[in-house]
Amino acid sequence: MTNPNAVVSDTQSAIAMAITAAVNYSPSVPTSPCNITLFSRNKFPITKIIETAPGMGKNIAWVDAMRASSPTRRSSSEDNEDNKVWIMKHPSALGMFEEIMNAAKTKQVVIFLDYDGTLSPIVQNPDQAYMDPEMRKAVKNVAKYFPTAIVSGRRRAKVYNFVKLPELYYAGSHGMDIKGPSSRKHQEGSKNVVCQPAKEFLPMMSEVYKILMEKTNNIAGANVENNKFCLSVHYRCVEEQSWSELADRVKSVLKDYPKLKLTQGRMVLEIRPTIKWDKGNAIEFLMESLGYATSDDVLPIYIGDDRTDEDAFRVLRKRGQGFGILVSKLPKETSAIYTLQEPLEVMHFLQRLVASKRPIPQSHQQV
Numbered sequence: 001m002t003n004p005n006a007v008v009s010d011t012q013s014a015i016a017m018a019i020t021a022a023v024n025y026s027p028s029v030p031t032s033p034c035n036i037t038l039f040s041r042n043k044f045p046i047t048k049i050i051e052t053a054p055g056m057g058k059n060i061a062w063v064d065a066m067r068a069s070s071p072t073r074r075s076s077s078e079d080n081e082d083n084k085v086w087i088m089k090h091p092s093a094l095g096m097f098e099e100i101m102n103a104a105k106t107k108q109v110v111i112f113l114d115y116d117g118t119l120s121p122i123v124q125n126p127d128q129a130y131m132d133p134e135m136r137k138a139v140k141n142v143a144k145y146f147p148t149a150i151v152s153g154r155r156r157a158k159v160y161n162f163v164k165l166p167e168l169y170y171a172g173s174h175g176m177d178i179k180g181p182s183s184r185k186h187q188e189g190s191k192n193v194v195c196q197p198a199k200e201f202l203p204m205m206s207e208v209y210k211i212l213m214e215k216t217n218n219i220a221g222a223n224v225e226n227n228k229f230c231l232s233v234h235y236r237c238v239e240e241q242s243w244s245e246l247a248d249r250v251k252s253v254l255k256d257y258p259k260l261k262l263t264q265g266r267m268v269l270e271i272r273p274t275i276k277w278d279k280g281n282a283i284e285f286l287m288e289s290l291g292y293a294t295s296d297d298v299l300p301i302y303i304g305d306d307r308t309d310e311d312a313f314r315v316l317r318k319r320g321q322g323f324g325i326l327v328s329k330l331p332k333e334t335s336a337i338y339t340l341q342e343p344l345e346v347m348h349f350l351q352r353l354v355a356s357k358r359p360i361p362q363s364h365q366q367v
């Protein structure tokens with residue numbers, strides 16, 4: 001029997017590209033949704049923005065666009081070589097921990113954390129992407145020493161319900177809904193931090209949500225998630241032969257809403273306002289709110305796993321400050337500097353950050 005909330009492969013979303021190209025997946029892998037683990041070497045191409053509402057041509061079906069960007073299968077020795085080169089370019093943040101700490105020595109570290117795939121493993125039912133209590137404890141401890149923000153595609157209230165730590169900053173809807181902590185020791189007055197750059201889109205988003213629900217309700221497995229300033233149409237549990245139909249229906253809705261655009265994440269189509277505001281803008285805003293807009297004495301660390309996190313990695317690169325850390329087991333094109341393989345490693349990294357702040361007990365000190 002299928003476990004509706006089984007942890008699924010980080011790369012499962014890449015099956016979108018591999019669906020018909022037999023070379024791209026093992027024939028022994030089952031193809032029905034929600035009980036499968038399919039493999040692809042690179043999920044990044046499918047998470048890019050694929051089209052915006054006004055320009056959606058019938059000929060460039062999104063599934064085809066995804067197929068076109070699918071990597072072809074290569075021999076495992078080539079894979080290993082790729083992995084080696086990639087990991088040299090983006091070393092493990094755990095392996096480089098001392099270097100990171102050296103860079104942080106005289107600076108205030110600020111922590112930005114993506115949620116899905118970073119703090120919680122990817123699961124089939126988005127409503128059940130729970131956080132491990134040990135991970136929660138690690139995040140809670142980190143926030144005792146460093147200003148900490150969650151930056152997620154989820155609606156802010158929903159990601160808060162998973163994380164449940166009032167001392168953090170939360171940027172929901174891919175950064176379009178930011179709020180400061182309801183309790184925080186680091187920054188007095190920070191509870192007033194609020195930013196909703198797409199506020200005027202709210203009635204439109206509610207309207208489109210209802211229409212999408214109606215349009216997709218007879219496609220088995222389709223799930224529309226209302227993330228307030230963006231909408232997620234999940235197809236992880238949709239039979240692959242219906243993906244094209246689902247995409248067509250979503251696109252047909254968007255034809256009437258030229259101010260909305262369609263982007264793609266892991267097994268999810270995302271509908272967002274066309275405004276230029278992403279996770280990168282969100283971290284700029286938060287850095288400014290924390291008083292570090294132009295400071296040299298700050299070291300932001302952003303940990304995320306998805307294409308949307310690349311906007312934040314790029315901002316850090318541009319600032320020439322801090323580090324982006326990509327959570328991935330597979331080589332991917334990224335603007336992050338370091339990598340961690342999975343949420344478990346994220347937890348270990350956070351725990352080490354906390355340990356680095358704790359005084360060494362006298363009995364352990366070297367003389």
Ligand SMILES: O=P(O)(O)OC[C@H]1O[C@H](O[C@H]2O[C@H](CO)[C@@H](O)[C@H](O)[C@H]2O)[C@H](O)[C@@H](O)[C@@H]1O
Binds near residue numbers: 154232234268
């Ligand atoms: O920015 P994030 O916090 O990473 O949020 C991005 C999207 O995450 C969620 O969807 C993804 O995770 C689900 C649970 O593991 C999985 O079922 C789904 O296939 C993934 O796409 C969330 O449900 C979306 O609303 C977020 O936009």
